[in-house]
Amino acid sequence: MAEKLAKKIEKKSSYGAADITVLEGLEAVRRRPGMYIGTTGSDGLHHLVWEIFDNSRDEAMGGFCDDIEVALLPDNRVRVADNGRGIPVDIHQKTKVSALETVLTILHAGGKFGGEGYKVSGGLHGVGAAVVNALSVSMRAEVHRDGAYHVQEYKNGGKPLGKTKKIGPSKLHGTIITFEPDASIFPDRTFDWDTIVAHMRQQAYLVKGMRVSILDLRNAEKFDDESVYYLRELKIDAPSVTFYFEGGLRSLVAFQNRHQEPVHKTIFYVEKEQDGVTVEVALQYVDDITARLSAFANNIYTAEGGMHVTGFKTALTRTLNASAKASKDVDNFTGDDVLEGLTAVVSVKLREIQFEGQTKAKLGSVEARGATDAVFSEAFSTFLEEHPEEARSILGKATLAMKARKAAKAAKDSIMRKGALDGMTLPGKLADCQTKDASESEIFIVEGDSAGGTAKTGRDRRTQAVLPLRGKILNIERARLDKMLASEQIKNLVVAMGTAIGDIFDIEKLRYHKIIIATDADVDGAHIRTLLLTLFYRHFRPVIEGGYLYIAQPPLFKIKKGKEVMYAYSDVERIAFVGEELPIEVGSDNASEEETEAEETDTKKKSAKVSVQRYKGLGEMNSEELWETTMDPNRRILKQVTVVDAQDADFVFDMLMGTDVPARKSFIQSHAKEATLDI
C-alpha cells in the first residue's frame, strides 16, 4: 500500500528510499490517529491546533519570537503565524529535501534541527507538525527567512505539491502554517472558541512577554489571507482576543486571586535553572481555607501533579517550619497546614519528559523533584527573610490552620467518643420519628426551641423527626468550621444523622433520606442556612451529592379572604392573589388571631374582607399552619440542594464565608429565594 503510494509520487518528484519511510510514517498516523492525538473527537481536533501552536510557542520560549496569532478561518481552516526565526528551508543532508519539508513530513523531526534554541520539546504526545499534516486535507507553510519568502503546500495527508519554493524577497522573519483537518478523519470539524481562548490564555501566562492573539474569522465576509502577515491588521469586525502577561506566572496568581483577600501583598516569584531543569514558581496566600495549586511540565498542565509538585510541597512545608522555628518555638506544620489558602503555580521545563498515570497527566521525571525543591526552598527562604511582614502573615496563616486542624480533630474525636460511649444514644433535643426505614424518614432542622415545639406538635410522627438548633450558637461572624463542629448543636445533628464524620463518615448509615433545613425567611435565617450548607458542603458532601439535603420553603404571607385562607410563597404570588395596594400586617399572635375570628363571627356579612399577614418566622405559625404549609408532603414545597459544579459551589461558599461582608450580604439577599422548586 505504502509502496504503491510511493511509486505514484516518484513519478512526480524524484523520491528516494528515504521517502518511502516518510510516507509509511504519515500513513501510520492516518491509519491510527488515536495513537498520536488521543481521539478523533473534539479533543483530538483541538490537539491539532495545540501542536502547531506549540512550535511557535517553543520559538517564543527560546526568546526568538514574541507575537503569535491563531486565526480560525472559513472552511474549517486554522492559521497560526509567528515572528520567530522561520523554519529553516535549506536542503537537509539526510533527507535531501528542505528542512521545512522534513519537519512537516517526518514524525518527531521537530526538535532535531534547533540545537540550543529549541531544547524544550512540548506536546503531550510529542509528535509535532508532521502529525497535523498527516491528518489534514491541506496544509500550507509560509516561511519568511534569510531575506526571502518561501512557500510549500501539501495535500491529502501530507503529500507535498512540489518542493519548497522561493516566491520573493522579504524583510520579515517567521512562520505561518495554515491547515484544514481531514473530514474523513474528524467527523466533526467544529472548533470551540472558548476552548481555544482558555488554552491560549493559559499558555500566555506560562510564557511571559509572549503576545497571543486569537481571531474568529469563520464567518467573516471576505478577506485576503496573503495580503498581510497578521490577519488582525485587516481590522475585520470579528471576535478576537489578545493575551499578553508581562508577569507570567505572577500575573496568573494575581488573576486567580482577583476575588480574594490576600494575606500578604507581595506575590512570591522565582525562575531559575538547576541541573538542566528550569523551575518557575509563583505563590500568594489568601484569606480562605482551600488550596489552589496548579502545575505544568513543559507548559503541559499536569492535572495529577507528579515529581515537581512533590518537590514543591516538601520544600514549602520544610521552609515554613524552619522559618517558624527561627522566630519562636512552635509545633510543626503539616503539609496540609501550609496549603490552606495557598494559590500557587509551579512550572518546570525539562529536556526529557516522562508522563505517568491514568491520563498521562502526572510528571514522572524524577529530576524535577530535586530541582523544584532546591530552587524553590532557596528562593522562598530568602523571600521570607527579606520580607519580614509577609513572613509574619504567612506564618500566622499557617499557625491558624494548624490550630484549626487540632480543634477540628478534638471536635471530631469528641463526637466519635460520644458515639462510641453512648452507642446509638440520640440527643435529648431530637424528637425522632417512629419508622426505622431511612428511605421514608425525614428530619426537620428548625431554628430555635419555639419553632421546634410547633414542628414537634404539627409533624407526622411516624416519618418525621424534628431537631431544633439554637440560632445564636450558629450565628457567629466568620464561624470557622472547627468552632461549629465543637458546638453541642452540631454534635447533636451529626449524632442524629448517624453517619459520623471525617475518616469514619459512612453515608450508608444516614438515618434520614430527607434532611430538611427549615429556617426563618429573614436575614438571620438565611445566615444560619448558609452556615449549615457550608458545613454539609465541607464535611458531609455525599449527603448533598446523594440528593438528601433540602431546604423548606415556608410561605411568606397568609391571606384571608373572608373565611378562605391562602398562603403566598412569594411577593409575586401575593400580588397575584390580592393586588398591590393592600397593606400587609406584620407578625401575628394568638390574641390577634382570636380578635380576627371574633370579628368574623360578628360581621358575617362583611365576609369579603381581605387581610394579608407577613410571616417572619416559623414560630409565628401554629402547628396546624406549619403542617399544612411546610411539612405536609402533599402540600409543601421543598428545594433540593445540589452541588452542580464543585468549583462554583466553592466560590459561593467562599463568598458567603469570606470577610467581604457587603458582598456576602448582597449575595445572600439576591440568592436567598433562588430555587429550583421540587413540589
Ligand code: 0RA
Ligand atoms: C528548527 C530550527 C529553527 C526554527 C524552527 C525549528 C522553527 C520551527 C517552527 C514551527 C513554527 N514556527 C517555528 N519557528 C521556528 C531555527 C534554527 C536557526 O535558525 O538557527
